[in-house]
Amino acid sequence: MITFIKESIEEMRTKVSWPPYSELQRSSGLVVVGCLVFAILLFVIDQGFDxxxxxxxxQF
Structure with a gap:
C-alpha cells in the first residue's frame, strides 16, 4: 500500500500535465457562469410548471 501511494504521488508530479493558473481561472469562471445559467433555467421551468x-x- 505504501508503494502504491508513493508511486501515485510521483506520477501526479511527473506525468500529469497541470494547466496554467490563468487557464484554470478562465475554466472556473466558465463553470460558475454555466451553473448560474442552468440554475436560472431550472428556476424558470419550475415557476412555469407551478x-x-x-x-x-x-379550474376545479
Whole structure:
C-alpha cells in the first residue's frame, strides 16, 4: 500500500500535465457562469410548471 501511494504521488508530479493558473481561472469562471445559467433555467421551468399546475387545479 505504501508503494502504491508513493508511486501515485510521483506520477501526479511527473506525468500529469497541470494547466496554467490563468487557464484554470478562465475554466472556473466558465463553470460558475454555466451553473448560474442552468440554475436560472431550472428556476424558470419550475415557476412555469407551478403556474400551470395552479391554474389547472384552480379550474376545479
Amino acid at each position: 403556474n400551470v399546475m395552479s391554474w389547472f387545479y384552480g
